[in-house]
Amino acid sequence: MFFCCLLIVGIQSHAQNATVSNKCLECHGKLIEKKMIHKPVAEECLSCHQSNGKEHPLEDVEGFALVKDVPALCYSCHEEKNILKEEVHAPVKEGDCFSCHDVHSSKGEHLLSTAAPGLCYSCHTDLQNKVDSSSVVHSAIKIKKACVNCHSPHSSAEKKILQAAEPDLCYSCHDKTIAVGQRTIPDMKSMIVKSKYVHGAIENNGCSVCHNPHASNTKNLLSKSYPAGNYTAAQKQNYALCLECHESTLYEDAQTSESTGFRNGETNMHFLHVNQPKGRNCSNCHSVHASNNLYLIADKVTFGEWKMPIKFVKLPKGGSCAPGCHTEKKYER
Ligand code: HEC
Ligand code: HEC
Ligand code: HEC
Ligand code: HEC
Ligand code: HEC
Ligand code: HEC
Ligand code: HEC
Ligand code: HEC
Ligand code: HEC
Ligand code: HEC
Known part of the structure; x- marks a missing residue:
């Protein structure tokens, strides 16, 4: 009978180049032909398989069952x-x-x-x-x-x-x-x-x-649209990213006493800057991630090769800034 005549033979394991003494591998060597060998497989087949007492191998006879089902x-x-x-x-x-x-x-x-x-x-x-x-x-x-x-x-x-x-x-x-x-x-x-x-x-x-x-499909892996560059038309779809959480009235209401704090009296300064055919996008003034200034006002804005300082100062009822694009201006609520 096959099984009782088995010899314990040394077989070269390809990856480890070590000698695995395992009679099972004489017939099942293919199982460890690949480079990375599961440690217990190289050591002892019977840590996972157990004989059911039937002669092995015989056609139609399962000589070795798993000790436990996977994943147990x-x-x-x-x-x-x-x-x-x-x-x-x-x-x-x-x-x-x-x-x-x-x-x-x-x-x-x-x-x-x-x-x-x-x-x-x-x-x-x-x-x-x-x-x-x-x-x-x-x-x-x-x-x-x-x-x-x-x-x-x-x-x-x-x-x-x-x-x-x-x-x-x-x-x-x-x-x-x-x-x-x-x-x-x-x-x-x-x-x-x-x-x-x-x-x-x-x-x-x-x-x-x-x-x-x-x-x-948007620059900077953005999940919704947001304008690249300094200028854009203030259509809602261009600011979909920000409007996910902020109201578009922030820049849409020309006159307001509540839609934004960025106003001079009732004149909405967001409207003035943003709501134009060539409107300034939010990143001209805000640093979207974080900033050392209140309201996430950026220190500097990239304008082509130029890093333009904004010089924002908070005032009791508003603020002032003196960016490269105009002289110092104030707004007061
Ligand atoms: C003389 C060759 C030979 C030896 C030695 C041998 N087997 Fe097999 N084994 C076979 C053949 C042939 C099959 C059936 C085809 C297949 O699945 O590869 C088989 C099938 C299996 C199976 C699949 C399911 C089953 O139980 O039938 C397991 C598990 C198994 N052998 C484990 C072992 C273990 C563990 C050893 C060592 C204790 C061993 N075999 C030794 C030839 C051998
Ligand atoms: C008899 C104990 C034993 C059993 C049962 C066992 N493993 Fe492992 N396994 C090990 C050992 C030991 C290592 C090597 C651990 C090491 O290198 O840190 C290992 C390594 C692994 C690794 C590779 C780890 C690595 O980062 O390279 C995977 C994947 C793995 N086993 C999955 C399984 C799966 C799936 C099962 C069930 C089908 C299983 N093991 C059953 C003992 C076992
Ligand atoms: C870490 C546990 C573990 C060890 C150790 C282990 N096996 Fe297996 N073996 C399994 C599992 C689980 C299956 C079932 C795989 C499946 O269902 O796809 C299996 C299936 C088999 C099969 C059936 C054919 C195949 O390729 O799936 C053979 C043959 C086999 N093992 C032989 C061996 C031999 C020989 C050794 C020792 C060199 C060994 N096993 C060591 C877990 C192990
Ligand atoms: C969806 C694929 C996937 C499935 C399903 C999966 N694994 Fe993994 N497993 C991995 C990947 C990928 C790694 C490598 C992780 C790494 O690189 O950090 C891994 C690593 C391992 C490791 C070694 C490192 C560790 O995290 O401990 C073990 C052990 C392991 N898996 C066991 C299992 C067992 C047991 C199961 C079934 C219950 C299982 N895995 C199901 C993909 C999978
Ligand atoms: C065998 C199929 C299969 C493979 C391989 C697979 N997954 Fe999954 N994965 C699923 C199924 C099924 C779900 C649940 C349904 C769904 O969300 O699509 C899922 C869900 C997930 C989830 C969502 C989980 C949640 O809580 O909602 C993540 C993330 C994930 N898979 C990542 C991975 C990663 C990473 C890999 C590769 C390491 C991977 N999957 C490989 C089938 C698979
Ligand atoms: C494994 C490293 C790794 C992790 C983790 C990682 N990133 Fe990145 N990320 C990169 C690399 C490398 C680049 C530059 C290459 C590129 O554009 O993909 C990058 C680029 C980016 C970019 C700029 C894309 C552009 O074209 O301007 C964004 C945005 C980004 N990652 C966001 C994230 C976010 C959000 C997470 C967490 C959910 C994250 N990253 C986690 C490696 C990583
Ligand atoms: C840089 C980190 C990062 C990498 C790399 C990454 N994912 Fe994700 N993945 C995430 C985050 C974060 C989420 C959850 C997004 C959310 O909650 O909206 C996620 C969600 C998923 C989901 C669930 C989708 C859903 O809508 O719920 C699947 C599936 C998924 N990832 C698969 C993958 C696969 C596959 C890969 C490799 C091709 C991969 N991830 C690589 C960070 C990553
Ligand atoms: C996921 C929701 C979310 C998205 C998307 C989002 N914001 Fe915000 N934003 C917030 C929250 C929450 C606050 C804090 C509100 C508070 O403190 O009252 C905030 C506050 C702000 C502030 C004011 C900070 C202050 O100190 O008052 C600015 C400026 C701002 N966001 C700009 C943007 C811009 C620009 C975008 C688009 C690029 C955007 N946000 C997208 C949630 C969001
Ligand atoms: C010209 C510069 C400028 C532009 C462009 C700009 N902001 Fe502002 N923003 C400000 C200033 C200054 C404040 C601080 C107002 C204050 O004093 O309370 C502010 C405040 C905010 C706040 C806090 C709540 C509020 O309205 O007072 C949010 C949210 C905000 N901006 C979002 C945006 C979004 C979204 C965009 C683009 C659609 C944008 N900003 C474009 C200058 C700007
Ligand atoms: C409120 C929306 C928002 C959130 C939340 C956000 N980002 Fe961004 N991110 C942007 C926008 C918009 C840009 C495009 C550049 C710009 O206008 O500043 C950007 C650009 C980037 C870039 C490319 C920067 C460059 O200069 O190339 C990276 C990397 C990045 N984000 C990573 C992150 C990481 C990491 C987080 C979480 C800690 C994060 N972002 C959270 C909106 C966001």
Whole structure:
């Protein structure tokens, strides 16, 4: 009989180049042909398989059953609490470890059948289509661990199985300047946390309320439209991003005593600056993320090559500024 004649043979394991003494591998050597071998597989097949007493191998006879079903089998060695936190990814909840992992050996790291993002796109085809059809793609979804930079593949205490809450999630990379071609993206973390005033949007909602973390058809990965450059017509659709939370009356009411604090008497100064065919966009005066000035007024505004200082001063009932574009002007409510 086959089984009783088996010899214990030394077999070369390709990856580790070590000799694994295992009679099972004489016939099942293929299982460990790939580079990364699951540790217990290299050591002892019977830590997961057990003989049911039937002769092995015989056609139609299952000689070896699993010691336990998957995923209980996995949790006998891997801490369940690390893999099943509050928010659990659907395939993990179903115990379908093999939708991502090989069990005996794999080509790549972590016993994965494919690396991310391909691994994730195998089910998330909608997102792949969206990314492929977007003009701006965030490199965070490709570099390093790709999707796993921001999402846990298994589970998390955060919503959307995020690795951390925003903005810290974003600061894991945006805590330094990033060069992109000719351009340098500033160190967002220092810029924001060192500022005296932070935009309420960031304090309440983080970053992805304005930026699409994956890809977008708008400059700077913005989730809704917002004008690039200094000037734009004040149509609502151009400011969709800000109007998500702010009222358009802020710049639409020519005369007002309540729509905005930026008024001279009843004359709405937002209206004067913004509501024109060649209106100034918000970033001419506001620093959208954070600032050391009240009302998120920017220190300087980029005007072509020129960094134009605004010199905003708060006055008891209004303010004054002396930017490069006009002499010092005051408004008083
Ligand atoms: C003489 C060759 C040979 C040896 C040695 C051998 N097997 Fe198999 N094994 C087979 C063949 C052939 C099959 C059926 C085809 C297949 O699944 O690869 C099989 C199937 C299996 C299966 C699939 C399901 C089942 O139980 O039938 C498991 C699990 C298994 N073997 C485990 C082991 C383990 C563990 C050892 C060592 C204790 C071992 N085999 C030793 C040839 C062998
Ligand atoms: C960490 C646990 C574990 C160890 C250790 C392990 N296996 Fe498996 N093995 C499994 C699981 C789980 C399956 C079922 C896979 C599936 O359903 O796709 C399986 C399936 C198999 C099969 C069926 C065919 C296949 O490729 O799925 C064979 C044959 C097999 N194992 C042989 C072995 C041999 C030989 C060893 C030792 C060299 C070994 N296993 C070590 C967990 C293990
Ligand atoms: C008998 C104990 C045992 C069982 C059962 C077991 N594992 Fe493992 N597994 C290990 C050990 C030991 C390692 C190596 C740990 C290390 O290197 O830190 C490992 C490593 C891994 C790794 C790779 C870790 C890495 O970062 O490279 C994955 C993925 C994994 N196991 C998944 C599974 C899955 C899925 C199952 C169930 C099908 C399972 N394991 C069952 C003991 C086990
Ligand atoms: C959606 C894909 C996916 C599923 C499903 C999945 N994993 Fe993983 N797993 C991964 C990825 C990706 C990594 C590598 C994580 C990294 O690079 O930090 C990983 C890593 C691991 C590791 C090693 C590192 C760690 O986090 O402990 C273990 C162990 C593991 N998985 C076990 C399991 C078990 C057990 C299951 C089933 C209950 C499972 N995985 C289901 C994708 C998955
Ligand atoms: C086997 C299929 C499968 C694979 C592979 C897979 N997912 Fe999922 N994922 C799902 C399903 C099913 C859902 C729940 C329904 C949905 O939101 O589409 C889901 C939901 C999610 C969610 C939303 C979670 C929530 O709480 O709303 C995120 C984020 C996610 N997956 C990320 C990933 C990442 C990252 C990877 C790769 C590491 C990945 N998925 C691989 C099937 C998969
Ligand atoms: C830079 C961080 C980051 C990276 C990298 C990333 N995501 Fe996300 N993802 C997020 C955030 C943040 C959300 C939640 C957005 C929200 O709540 O509106 C999210 C949401 C999701 C959702 C849920 C969609 C929904 O509408 O609920 C899925 C699915 C998803 N991501 C999959 C992926 C996949 C697949 C990859 C890799 C191709 C990936 N993510 C890469 C940050 C990221
Ligand atoms: C894994 C690192 C990493 C993480 C995490 C990360 N980013 Fe990025 N991000 C980059 C890199 C690299 C660039 C520059 C290349 C590019 O444009 O994608 C970038 C660029 C950007 C840009 C500028 C795009 C442009 O074209 O002007 C925005 C906006 C952005 N990230 C927002 C976020 C937000 C929001 C988060 C958190 C949800 C986040 N990032 C998390 C690496 C990361
Ligand atoms: C209220 C909406 C909003 C929020 C919230 C927001 N951003 Fe932005 N972000 C913008 C706008 C608008 C731009 C376009 C440039 C400008 O006008 O300042 C931008 C530009 C960027 C850029 C590109 C900067 C450059 O100079 O190239 C990065 C990187 C960035 N944001 C990261 C973040 C991060 C990280 C967070 C969370 C801490 C965040 N943003 C939160 C609206 C927002
Ligand atoms: C997700 C909601 C949200 C979005 C989108 C948003 N904001 Fe805000 N904004 C807030 C909150 C919350 C505050 C704080 C209000 C308060 O303190 O009364 C605020 C306050 C401000 C302030 C005043 C700060 C102060 O100290 O009074 C300015 C200026 C501002 N936002 C500009 C913008 C611009 C420009 C955009 C578009 C690029 C924008 N916001 C988009 C939520 C948002
Ligand atoms: C010409 C400069 C300028 C432009 C352009 C500008 N703002 Fe303002 N904004 C101000 C000043 C100055 C204040 C402070 C008013 C005060 O003294 O209370 C202010 C205040 C605000 C406030 C606080 C509440 C309020 O209305 O007083 C919000 C919100 C705001 N701006 C949003 C915007 C948005 C959105 C845009 C673009 C559509 C924009 N601003 C364009 C100068 C400007």
